[in-house]
Amino acid sequence: MYIWEAVKVAIDSILSNKLRAFLTMLGIIIGIASVITIVSLGAGGQKAILGEFEKIGVNVFSIKTRNDVEIRDSDRLTIRDVEMIRKRLSSVKYAAPIAEKMGLAKTDKVTKRALFIATDFDYGNVSNLKVIYGRFLNEKDILLGRNVILIDKESAKELFGYEDCVGKSIKIGSYSSFDTAKIIGVIDSGNLKSLGGSIADQIPVIAAIPITYAQKIFPDVNISQIYVMTYNQNQLDETSSQAVRLIESLHHNKDKYKTENLISFLEEFNRILGIFTAVIGAIAGISLLVGGIGIMNIMLVSVTERTREIGIRKAIGARQKDILTQFLIEAVTISLIGGAIGVFLGYILANIVGPFIDITPVFSINTILIAFLFSTAVGIFFGIYPAQKAAKLDPIVALRYE
Amino acid sequence: MIELSKVKKVYNLGKTQVDALKDVSLKIDKGEYVAIVGPSGSGKSTLMNIIGLLDKPTSGSYKLNGTEVSTLSDDQLAYLRNRQIGFVFQSFNLLSKLNALANVELPMLYAKIPSKERRQRALRALEIVGLSERIHHKPNELSGGQQQRVAIARAIVMNPSFLLADEPTGNLDTASSVEIMKIFYQLNESGTTIVMVTHEQDIANHAKRIVRLRDGNIIQDTLVPNRITY
Ligand SMILES: Nc1ncnc2c1ncn2[C@@H]1O[C@H](COP(=O)(O)OP(=O)(O)OP(=O)(O)O)[C@@H](O)[C@H]1O
Ligand SMILES: [Mg+2]
Numbered sequence: 001m002y003i004w005e006a007v008k009v010a011i012d013s014i015l016s017n018k019l020r021a022f023l024t025m026l027g028i029i030i031g032i033a034s035v036i037t038i039v040s041l042g043a044g045g046q047k048a049i050l051g052e053f054e055k056i057g058v059n060v061f062s063i064k065t066r067n068d069v070e071i072r073d074s075d076r077l078t079i080r081d082v083e084m085i086r087k088r089l090s091s092v093k094y095a096a097p098i099a100e101k102m103g104l105a106k107t108d109k110v111t112k113r114a115l116f117i118a119t120d121f122d123y124g125n126v127s128n129l130k131v132i133y134g135r136f137l138n139e140k141d142i143l144l145g146r147n148v149i150l151i152d153k154e155s156a157k158e159l160f161g162y163e164d165c166v167g168k169s170i171k172i173g174s175y176s177s178f179d180t181a182k183i184i185g186v187i188d189s190g191n192l193k194s195l196g197g198s199i200a201d202q203i204p205v206i207a208a209i210p211i212t213y214a215q216k217i218f219p220d221v222n223i224s225q226i227y228v229m230t231y232n233q234n235q236l237d238e239t240s241s242q243a244v245r246l247i248e249s250l251h252h253n254k255d256k257y258k259t260e261n262l263i264s265f266l267e268e269f270n271r272i273l274g275i276f277t278a279v280i281g282a283i284a285g286i287s288l289l290v291g292g293i294g295i296m297n298i299m300l301v302s303v304t305e306r307t308r309e310i311g312i313r314k315a316i317g318a319r320q321k322d323i324l325t326q327f328l329i330e331a332v333t334i335s336l337i338g339g340a341i342g343v344f345l346g347y348i349l350a351n352i353v354g355p356f357i358d359i360t361p362v363f364s365i366n367t368i369l370i371a372f373l374f375s376t377a378v379g380i381f382f383g384i385y386p387a388q389k390a391a392k393l394d395p396i397v398a399l400r401y402e
Numbered sequence: 403m404i405e406l407s408k409v410k411k412v413y414n415l416g417k418t419q420v421d422a423l424k425d426v427s428l429k430i431d432k433g434e435y436v437a438i439v440g441p442s443g444s445g446k447s448t449l450m451n452i453i454g455l456l457d458k459p460t461s462g463s464y465k466l467n468g469t470e471v472s473t474l475s476d477d478q479l480a481y482l483r484n485r486q487i488g489f490v491f492q493s494f495n496l497l498s499k500l501n502a503l504a505n506v507e508l509p510m511l512y513a514k515i516p517s518k519e520r521r522q523r524a525l526r527a528l529e530i531v532g533l534s535e536r537i538h539h540k541p542n543e544l545s546g547g548q549q550q551r552v553a554i555a556r557a558i559v560m561n562p563s564f565l566l567a568d569e570p571t572g573n574l575d576t577a578s579s580v581e582i583m584k585i586f587y588q589l590n591e592s593g594t595t596i597v598m599v600t601h602e603q604d605i606a607n608h609a610k611r612i613v614r615l616r617d618g619n620i621i622q623d624t625l626v627p628n629r630i631t632y
Contacts, residue, residue: 005511012499312495315456316556317484317512319477395483396457399495 003329010330013302014337021334024298027291028338028378029345031284032371036346038280040361041354042273047362049269059233060126061240061261062098063247064225075256077223079211081247082120085228089242091235096122097211097223105151105205106171106178107159114155114172114205118214118221126227129208134166134185137210141184145212150185155205172207172217179217181209236261288374291338292382299331299386310390311398324391331383332376339375343368404430404453404564404597409462411448411618422448423459424618430597432563435590437606437626438599440615446599447568449615453597454489454566455479467563484512488557488594490567494549496541502528502552503537509560527555531585547578554585558594565589567598571605583608587632604630 014021065071077097085095096119105114123129124136132153141148149170153163160168163186171178187208214221230239240259248254303310310323350361411423422445430436438446451457452464455471464471466482474482483489496505506524515523528537531551541549550570557565565586571579579602587608590596600606608630614622 002511002514016499308495309497312497313508313512314480315454315483315489315495316509317480317560319480319512321477322512396451399456399491 003325006326006329007333009326010333013330014334020298021337024294024334025291025338025341027287027289027294028335028375029291029342031287031291032339032342032375033345033349034280034287035284035374036343036363036367036371037349037353037361038277038284039367040346040350040363041357041359042277043362043364043367044350044354044359046270046273048359050266058262059231059236060227060229061236061243061259062225062227063240063243063257063259065256066258069256071256075251075253077226077247079120079223081223081250082226084246084250085226085243086122088246089239091230091232091239092228092243093231094122094125094227094229096120096126096227098123098225098227099211099214099221099223101214101218101221103172103174103218104178105155105159105207107168110159112155112159112205114207116172116214116218117206117208118211118218119208120211123208123227126229130188131185132188133164134183136185137208141210142212145210145216147179147181147213148184148210149181150187150208151183152206153186153188155207156183156186159205172209174218177217181213236263288378291335292378295331295334295379296382296386298334299327299383300389302330303327303386303390306390307393307398307401310393311395311401314393314395315399320391323393324387327387327390328380328383331387332379335375335379335383336372339372342375343371346371403432403465403467404428404595405463405465406453406459407463409449409452409459409464411445411452411457412460421618423452426462426615426618426620428613428620428623430595432595433590433593435586435596435608435610436598437609437612438597438615439601439603439606439612442601444615445618446615450566450568450597450599453564454487455483456489480512484509485560486563488554488560488562488565490550490553490557490565490570492569492572494541494546494553494573496549496552496556498541501538501540502533502544502555505541505552506555506559509556513560523559524555527559528552530558530588531555532581545578547574547581550574550578550582551585554582558589563595565594565596567596569599569601571600571602579605583630584632 063077065075065077079097082095082097085092099118101116101118103114103116105112119137120142121137121139124131129136131150134150136150137148140146149172151170156163156165159165159170165183166185168183169180170183172181173179211223228239228243230236240261244257244259247257313323347363354361406426406428409423409426410421413420413422426449438449440446448457452459458472466486471479497508500508503521503524506527507520510520510523525534525537528534531554533548533551533555536544536548541552544552571582574582583605586596586598598609606612607626609626610629611623611625613620
């Protein structure tokens with residue numbers, strides 16, 4: 001039989017039992033809708049994060065001590081390591097040490113918790129940090145260990161009542177001892193906060209100070225990592241291992257350091273997204289399975305109801321294949337319509353949910369094609385048994401069926 | 403040509419067995435018009451279903467145009483039902499969701515005939531049975547006689563060699579029965595071999611030959627001396 005005729009028969013049969021067909025499709029609809037929603041939101045999130053990363057620059061890597069091996073004091077990263085990386089590695093454009101220290105910052109009236117990022121003059125370059133008033137740390141600040149500081153503009157407003165507080169003094173330190181630092185710049189907090197990591201959001205003051213100054217006022221400060229920017233992105237891997245070898249030779253040790261770059265962060269993000277997608281995929285898979293069983297069930301009912309019709313068709317010359325095709329197409333039609341409704345619903349759902357989680361969903365033709373492919377596969381897989389049952393009916397038995 | 407020899411059909415009903423056909427040998431040549439008569443339960447329908455390739459004999463041989471049908475596959479049987487045989491049932495057996503035209507087109511769908519030709523041939527078949535007006539009506543919008551004419555149109559649309567009818571007038575009034583018999587007469591005149599089951603003597607008298615069954619055996623096989631013609 002011609003496929004199109006079978007499709008017409010299938011649509012007729014679906015239309016004559018609209019509610020039943022809809023209930024049958026429900027599993028497929030839910031399955032496909034959830035896939036479309038999650039995948040499009042995931043893709044939207046990925047795109048947003050990628051964009052964020054591209055702003056910072058992807059030819060940056062960081063060196064850290066490994067946290068799965070024993071680290072002795074002599075293994076810790078030093079300012080000299082940074083200097084040597086700058087001096088010895090020709091592919092390095094900038095390198096900056098990072099030491100993070102929690103403490104307090106206070107003016108006459110206000111005391112606030114603060115995250116001090118102790119670093120040097122190159123930090124501004126590797127992090128794409130924006131100084132909106134004043135200037136960033138310079139070589140002399142580092143060399144002399146000057147008591148200078150940059151704070152973020154939100155904190156400036158809270159501490160002084162206005163953003164441009166360049167030239168003002170501020171007391172910084174840990175809980176017992178304080179030192180007076182001079183504000184040389186105000187930075188846009190957005191960038192620092194995005195680099196500051198997970199704790200950044202809860203920290204009111206984000207401050208940058210010379211690493212050498214930090215070593216004076218916080219005796220226990222350690223360089224946790226070194227940010228390195230290469231000239232080109234394709235130098236990342238090579239330079240990373242060169243830097244590690246260099247530091248190892250400076251410290252006379254081995255296998256104590258690791259490097260990370262934004263690409264590996266991205267990979268990590270993708271891995272998490274992958275787990276997330278797999279979980280949702282499993283949920284969607286279960287609802288597709290349930291939907292498929294629903295289709296199988298309804299097709300078996302349909303075959304029983306239409307036994308006489310099958311007998312008539314066979315009596316006038318339908319072959320097994322013709323009957324098989326007819327019922328298979330009916331099953332696939334149901335699941336495809338379910339899939340189409342699911343895609344539509346997923347689209348709407350993603351657009352409703354997206355704004356709440358600050359993600360603009362991204363819909364790709366591929367996702368939609370895969371959704372339809374899955375629907376078809378479910379229709380075929382769960383429709384084949386009922387269709388075979390119909391095809392194998394004995395003509396005379398089917399004709400006599402009441 | 404239909405050739406049955408020593409055909410036996412046994413229905414197994416768990417503990418008991420029914421010998422619907424005991425030992426039937428029958429030869430029907432091209433162009434014949436045979437009426438099969440006999441009391442209820444004598445095996446008429448069983449015999450027709452076997453001849454129409456809807457059912458298979460328990461034992462014995464059935465040759466259709468020289469081919470032993472027991473050797474054929476399901477698909478080959480379907481092919482023969484499609485091309486060689488037109489079946490008319492007492493209860494019409496039209497597909498209720500399709501209109502008259504679509505019902506008549508159905509066998510051609512399975513013969514993979516293109517839609518334009520399907521329509522032309524269906525219209526011609528409906529014209530032959532005198533039903534050119536109501537082609538877009540569904541079966542439940544047609545009278546019994548009209549439904550049976552649609553069924554006949556469907557049976558003849560593939561130009562089969564054999565038209566098999568199991569009590570084609572069983573559900574019809576006299577006037578409609580006469581209409582059907584006129585159509586059968588014309589079809590037979592134009593070369594179609596007709597085998598029909600009936601329990602009405604008036605209807606049987608339209609045939610050229612009457613085969614009488616009783617308890618699964620042929621007890622009489624005679625020519626009709628004064629058959630009714632039109
Ligand atoms: N599917 C079946 N299963 C069991 N027994 C059957 C079946 N079909 C027919 N029979 C039996 O076979 C015998 C012949 O039945 P058949 O239908 O051929 O009779 P018939 O001559 O057509 O009768 P009628 O004039 O009532 O239609 C009957 O005894 C009937 O009960
Ligand atoms: Mg009968």
